[in-house]
Amino acid sequence: MSDREPSFSQAVYDIVRAIPCGKVMTYGQIADKLGNAKSARAVGNVLHINTDCVNIPCHRVVNRRGKLAANYAFGGTEAQADRLIKEGIRVEDYSVNLSIYGLPNDF
DNA sequence: AAGTTGACGACGA
């Protein structure tokens, strides 16, 4: 039985879901927490494929520069930026200040 | 099973 679900995607969901409101995390940080610092690509791929933006705050996930995703599940980057703003995050040119909103790797 | 894709990261120019 069981264990059919890829642990990787499950782990990604768990972390993304754990991101507090008003904060953002990068793919690289998530990958690092997964134990695969180089799998940032795989992280984005999993989120892209599933697009559980309804159950998972994937809009709080941005790339290393704090830039928003290019193909956000619903509405595109503009929708992602809009949600971040509504959570109290200042979004400039579809990018956020990781120095302020970026979570610590220790989280 | 093998090859392609992709919401990335780091480095070089």
Add this chain to the structure above:
DNA sequence: CTCGTCGCCAACT
């Protein structure tokens, strides 16, 4: 800063 290239990994076809 932007652009191009390489690498790395999981999921998709």
